Amino acid sequence: MSKPTDERLIAYLDGELGDDERAQIAHWLEQDADLRERAGELSESAALLRAAFDEVLREPVPERLMAAAHGPAAAGATLVDLAAAREQRAKPRTRERRWWVAPAAAAAIAGLIVGIGISRSVLPEQPAATNVTPAPSFVENLGGYYVHYTNADTSEGTSFDKLPPNFRVPDLKPWGLEFRGARFLMAEGHEAMQLLYSTDNKALGPVMVFVGNFSDGDRGVKFSTSGNVNVLSWRSHGHTYAITGTVNTNYLWNIHNDLAYQFDGI
Amino acid sequence: MSVSVSDQLIAVLPRMRRFARGLTGSAVEADDLVQAACERALTRAHQFQEGTRFDSWMFRIVQTIWIDQLRARDTRREEAEDEGVHLGTDEPGRRVEARLALEEVRNALQDLPPEQRAALMLVTVDGLSYKEAAEIAGVPVGTIMSRLARARVALQARLEAGGSLRRSTEDVKADG
Numbered sequence: 001m002s003k004p005t006d007e008r009l010i011a012y013l014d015g016e017l018g019d020d021e022r023a024q025i026a027h028w029l030e031q032d033a034d035l036r037e038r039a040g041e042l043s044e045s046a047a048l049l050r051a052a053f054d055e056v057l058r059e060p061v062p063e064r065l066m067a068a069a070h071g072p073a074a075a076g077a078t079l080v081d082l083a084a085a086r087e088q089r090a091k092p093r094t095r096e097r098r099w100w101v102a103p104a105a106a107a108a109i110a111g112l113i114v115g116i117g118i119s120r121s122v123l124p125e126q127p128a129a130t131n132v133t134p135a136p137s138f139v140e141n142l143g144g145y146y147v148h149y150t151n152a153d154t155s156e157g158t159s160f161d162k163l164p165p166n167f168r169v170p171d172l173k174p175w176g177l178e179f180r181g182a183r184f185l186m187a188e189g190h191e192a193m194q195l196l197y198s199t200d201n202k203a204l205g206p207v208m209v210f211v212g213n214f215s216d217g218d219r220g221v222k223f224s225t226s227g228n229v230n231v232l233s234w235r236s237h238g239h240t241y242a243i244t245g246t247v248n249t250n251y252l253w254n255i256h257n258d259l260a261y262q263f264d265g266i
Numbered sequence: 267m268s269v270s271v272s273d274q275l276i277a278v279l280p281r282m283r284r285f286a287r288g289l290t291g292s293a294v295e296a297d298d299l300v301q302a303a304c305e306r307a308l309t310r311a312h313q314f315q316e317g318t319r320f321d322s323w324m325f326r327i328v329q330t331i332w333i334d335q336l337r338a339r340d341t342r343r344e345e346a347e348d349e350g351v352h353l354g355t356d357e358p359g360r361r362v363e364a365r366l367a368l369e370e371v372r373n374a375l376q377d378l379p380p381e382q383r384a385a386l387m388l389v390t391v392d393g394l395s396y397k398e399a400a401e402i403a404g405v406p407v408g409t410i411m412s413r414l415a416r417a418r419v420a421l422q423a424r425l426e427a428g429g430s431l432r433r434s435t436e437d438v439k440a441d442g
Contacts (some may be wrong), residue, residue, distance in 0.1 A: 004317050009416035014389065016396050017409070045371075045422045046390050052371040056284040062297055065283070067274035068304035220277035234277075257280050 004028055009039055013046070057261050058174070060254040138212040139233045139242050140211055143226020146244040152195070160196075170209065170262045172197050175255050177207055190214040192240075205246045209259065212240040221256060223249055232256055236263070271311045274320045275304055281392060282324055287386035289332050291376040299335070303328045319392070326402045329384055336380060374424040382417035385410055390418070 001024045004012065011017050012025045017137025029036050052068035103195050144218050162170070169179045178196035199206065210233075219235040232252045233242035243259065282303060286296035298356055306327055307314075314323050381403070388399040389410070396414075400407045 005415075006419050007411060010418050011396075011411055013394070014414075039309075041422060041426075042418055045425055048367065048371050049375070049386065049421065050391050050424065052368040052375075053284050053288055053387070055368075056278045056287050056352050059280075059283070061283070065279055065297060065300055065304065066276065068301045069279060070272050071308045092358065218275040222273065243408050 001028070003035065006038075009035070010042060013039060013043055020087040022043065027106075032125070045050070050110070054261075058258050060250070061257065063250055066250065066253065100205070139212075139224075139231065139240060142231050142233075142242050142244045143224075143229035146206075146208050146229045150198075150208070161193075169195065170259055172207070172255060175207075175251075175258065176201055176204055176254075177191070180206075203247075206250070207243060207245040207252070207255065210240075210244070215240050221253070234260070236260070239263075246259075272313070275307060275324070278321045278324050279323065282328055284333070285325055285387050285392060286328055288372075288375060288391060289329070289380070289383060291372065299332055302331050304387060306331065312345055320403075321396055322394075322402055325388065325392075325394075326404075328401060333380070352353060370428045371421075371425065374421055375401070377424060378417050382413050382420070385413040386417045389414055412437070 004025050008017070008021070008025065012022060015026065029039060038117075103182055111216070127169045161184050163182055172179070176199050176266065178199065180196045180198045182193055182195050184191065190213045192214075194208065195209040195211070197209070215235040216240050217235065218237070221234045224231045224233070228246050229244055230246065230249050230252055231242055232249060233246050234256070235241070241259070241263065243256055245252055279300065282300045283296055286299040286303075287293060290296045290299060304323060314320065317442060375386065378386070384403060385399060388394045389396065390403060394402070394433060396407050396410045400410045
């Protein structure tokens with residue numbers, strides 16, 4: 001086989017070649033320092049490209065897009081007339097600062113995004129206990145847990161569980177939330193955990209993140225409310241996740257985007 | 267129980283925004299594009315084939331609308347609204363450098379032909395396979411492969427010329 005072209009080398013790096021050609025290019029890479037250097041450069045520029053756009057995943061999704069996704073029939077939908085919006089933008093205007101971009105970008109480029117390490121030692125796979133009656137509405141009941149554990153009268157006495165030393169907690173500081181503690185519990189016959197984040201910002205309020213080691217298959221985000229507590233839940237890769245808080249669902253949604261991104265790093 | 271189109275749209279919104287940002291090079295234009303794609307998807311939900319990938323269907327809609335816009339629009343671009351590039355004054359110098367490097371990458375992407383831009387966003391950024399990207403773009407896999415190769419080589423050359431690769435490497439080392 002002659003020396004691989006850039007096209008074949010890129011296809012190799014992208015994992016798009018068959019076994020034979022992959023082995024041939026791997027052999028070439030072992031022998032040819034220039035080719036190795038070229039492969040390194042191409043990998044680096046690809047990583048930089050991903051970093052340049054990954055911050056978009058961490059940005060708050062504008063309400064008009066949420067409304068568009070729900071459709072015009074959705075209650076409270078505030079769809080923007082695109083033609084009118086373009087016309088409006090054609091006029092000079094003051095630029096707005098987007099305060100949230102800086103930390104997100106810095107995290108992206110420096111690889112500081114912390115993935116949660118829910119290892120088997122923390123949340124081992126377990127079959128559903130046969131004598132446990134499933135509680136299908138467990139996630140929706142999280143509103144009650146939220147009230148209990150964030151209530152000033154009771155939360156002072158809440159004892160948090162000790163986390164394993166290598167456990168990496170999702171970082172929600174860009175959202176003004178500090179990790180306060182975690183609790184392990186059983187939910188629907190499986191191990192689960194709750195992470196509590198607090199803030200001095202009363203308008204935001206505490207946020208609780210739930211991670212359960214169970215799932216009936218992947219499911220997109222579902223919104224529900226319990227009293228004044230909003231619950232946003234989803235299922236992915238064998239886990240059930242939820243975020244609860246009194247803050248509005250749009251803010252929770254944006255935290256969800258960040259969390260889903262961090263969980264994907266597992 | 268099948269998940270509603272709206273729920274699936276909400277789940278894929280961040281990736282659609284990222285894809286659209288790469289295509290248009292503008293935060294506002296990208297969100298306009300995503301909004302138009304959502305509206306089209308909801309009116310044509312019956313065309314989505316169960317069992318196929320919803321995200322691919324949405325990427326295809328985004329790309330189709332974008333191409334239609336490119337064709338219909340005067341080639342003169344609306345004044346770019348670089349909302350995503352403002353730098354905080356209190357950012358450490360190294361972080362500013364990193365942001366500049368990322369901005370250079372985004373600018374370099376905009377110098378590429380539209381079809382190469384789309385291929386890069388689908389495969390290199392979003393991680394789709396060549397086959398999936400080919401289906402979205404409506405071209406053979408070999409075409410995607412050659413578009414990607416040309417795009418990666420051109421991007422590489424632009425970044426080397428601009429010094430982004432050196433800066434990003436130094437930044438990562440400094441942070442590590």
